[in-house]
Amino acid sequence: MARNRLAETASPYLNQHADNPVHWQPWDEEALAEARKRSVPIHLSIGYAACHWCHVMANESFSDPGTAAYLNQNFVNIKVDREERPDIDQVYMAALHSLGVPGGWPLTMFLTPQTEPFWGGTYFPPTPRWGRPSFRQVLHAVTETWQHKPETVATNTKAIATHLMSGQATEPPPDTHPDPELLDAAAAQILVHFDLERGGLKGAPKFPQAPLLEMMWRAHLRTGNTAYADAVLITLRNLCQGGIYDHLGGGFARYAVDDQWLVPHFEKMLSDNGQLLYLLCLAYEKTGEPLFRARLEETANWLLNEMRLPSGAFATSLDADTDHEEGATYVWSADEIEDHLGAATETFAKLYDVTPEGNWEGRNILNRLRTEAFAWLGESNEATLARHRASLLTVRNTRAQPARDDKVLTDWNATLIAALARSSVVLSRPDLLTAATDAFAFLSENKTPSGQLAHAWCDGRITAEAVSTDHAQMLRAAIELYAATAEKHYLDSAKASVDVLETNYYDDDSGSYYLANAAQDALFARLHSDSDEAMPAATGVAAEACGRLFLLTGETSYLDRAETIIRHQARAIARNLIATASLQNAWDTALRARHVIVFGSESKTDDTIAKHIAAEADPALTREYRPDSSASEARLRICDMERCYPDITASQEIADLLARTRTGHTR
Known part of the structure; x- marks a missing residue:
């Protein structure tokens, strides 16, 4: 036995x-x-x-x-x-x-x-x-x-x-590229199912569904229809003010069990926070709203302070339970709040929905979903609230804490690395870029005995071999790190990721990537990674990144791969709009990808150019800075999927060209 x-x-x-x-x-x-x-x-x-x-x-x-x-x-x-x-x-x-x-x-x-x-x-x-x-x-x-x-x-x-x-049955793809109007029609159909008061899809439970939110954001950029951007911004504002957000410690829970983002399932996952961090970057770049910047800063700080491991990589999750009780660390009684805040209790309680009877099972989940608390209250008032929250966090830290899963997952870490790289630019925080590069180095250097990327690492040892989502997310992370650093070795890493995906995971018949490597121990079945779940599918992530990599390298094989996948997957997109959001994002990139290069010396780089680029808030745009000590003034070059435009310097010309190239083309 x-x-x-x-x-x-x-x-x-x-x-x-x-x-x-x-x-x-x-x-x-x-x-x-x-x-x-x-x-x-x-x-x-x-x-x-x-x-x-x-x-x-x-x-x-x-x-x-x-x-x-x-x-x-x-x-x-x-x-x-x-x-x-x-x-x-x-x-x-x-x-x-x-x-x-x-x-x-x-x-x-x-x-x-x-x-x-x-x-x-x-x-x-x-x-x-x-x-x-x-x-x-x-x-x-x-x-x-x-x-x-x-x-x-x-x-x-x-x-x-x-x-x-x-x-897993396959059918030959169409000989021609699918009609981009199908992509726009998909966004229109999804919008019908959005909760335009609370955000997210209608009903309960509510999941953030980051690939779907990115799809809607891209639909706005592609079509100019502000209703798509509004749906995303409404969702993000409610996420940022809801109980799904940890208002004391920072970071988002996995999902809300209700239809108002009030009651979280209290587990905190690295994968969700990486994806939401990236979306908050886009929202802040577009709107400049201080709420988005605050949640960006707070969530990034939580990740660095509580989830970063000595290796430089990041832990997987915090438990939903503390001592077998769900959410025990996070909830409060009204008396506890009063004991620690004293005279400030009345104002704090009104804004954070604290009552003697509680808002969940006799306790209080801190949130700002009430109408009078939802809006940003100005720098002075918010600073006061931040001091109160810091005081309560000090108390909360004396409680028993949820267990942390210290396992390192390559794809989840790579998702965060991409978000940290972008956040470092958006927030002007070099420490976030350092964290991203350190984590990427750990993942890249800790290989299996055969020299392959690992999927999971824990307790000083590799515990699982890589799957296609690992290589796809590392591909995407390398591109974001290249955009933030202009260091060529990240482009080399991106190319290497594509090579491994092509050799070990790609299925010519279906135009998609298997999840498992063919050389790994055979399971009952070998399935494709082409439907989004908590993490976007490898096929969608890789196809999107290949579209951008084409512009960065000029190598047409990357664009060919992205377009072949899109042709194969067009019917699947029509059948299941929600589970194929990452594939739709790849299709959008194939239509709208832009490579934007700023030339200039550090002393001659025009902040106005940077602001114009940031205001695009476009995930299909890859920015790059190239030093040029001989430049008399900073200049901008834009390449899209059809041409490279002449370099320009004038602010209005830059704004006009960015607007003109934003909506893409029909191939």
Whole structure:
């Protein structure tokens, strides 16, 4: 009989289960071999360290000796960290969807010893409730089916496999480029579903969905329709003032469980904050609103102070729970606020929605969603509030704190690196650029024994090989670092990322990238990374970056790859507008990409030029500064997807040319 082997792993999530009486195994050949030897099904449980419901199920079922004994007798039990092994999570989440079950974590799947899925679900309670069977009932039913109804298992595995493979079916792409009007029509359709009072898509729960917000932002730049930009700005203002934002410590929670951004699911993820930091840069560049600058500064400071590791890379997440209680670190009673703020309590409480009865389960989530608190209150008033918040944060820091997952994920870090590089320019903060370059260096230098990029690193060791999202996000990060530094080695790194993607991940038949490397251990299925989830798909990110890389290098192979992907994916975009936002962003870049170069010496660089470029707030624009000590005055050169324009110096000419090239062209 096996034992619990999770203490041997580096993953903080797996370590959380090392003391369970369940004989958990990591996903490896030893565990799979045991299932084959014993001829018992695999009970696969997938989650992550910051997951509230993963903790609940662990406390209710995996810590129960009776449940554990049944699991150990009848199954080989494998625990997977979905962030460490997104390839495994992708395959079995897709299998669950094929059964008509909505996704979520913990993901509970039952597999044959050959790793073929035949049934599954998500969280199961210890006793029947909410229309769900108990976990024990599920286990008994699966055991009964496995032992006495092998035909049912065979039928299910075949049906799931057929469904997954049909989703990977390909069809020849059109010979011509898709009509850009389809891109505009997609944005118009999405706008109908936006909540134009609170932002985000209508209904609850509310997720920020950063790729979708970027898609709408680009639609505004491409069409000139301000309704698209307004939808994004409304969303960002509500995010910045809602309870989903940590008003004391900085940073955004994963999502809001309500339709007003008030009640967060309290986990803080590096991936979300990197994407939102980038969007806040665009919003601040466009509007100059002090709210956006404040949240940029606060979130960047939180990332540097609380999430940066000694290696220079960044940790993955902060837990939703503290001592098994969701949000315990973050919420307040009215009395606690009064004890620490004294005479200032009345004003603070009015602005931050603090009441004796509370706004969530008898406690208070600090927020500024009320009408009288929503607007920026001016420099003096905001400075006073900042002092009060700092006082409360000092108190909060004495409380028990949520656990931090110190695992380093390459794609999540690279997303943040791109945002920090842009933020360093927007905020004139060299420390942010230093943090970005240090993190990029760590990711680039810590390779697998075969010299390949890693996906996950923890406790001094690489724990998972790279997937396509790692290379795609490193490609994008390298371009942003080149824009911020003009250092050529970042362009070389970008080219190298494309080479690896082409060699190890690209599928000619579908015009998309697989998530897993072909050389990695084969799973039940190999699926493409072409639909956005919490992170944008590798196919969309890589295609977008290739469009920009073409302008930076002049190498047409990059543009050819981007346009080939877009031709292949045009039908998929029409079928699923929301999940293909990153592909639509790539299409927009293929239409509108611009390379803007400023020539001049440091003493002769015109701030007016920089302001004109910043005001574009365009993710399809790559800016670059090139020193020229001989220049009598700073000058600007713009290259788009059709031509390079003559260098110009006059402010009005610069503004006119930027406006003229903003909307792109039809290829």
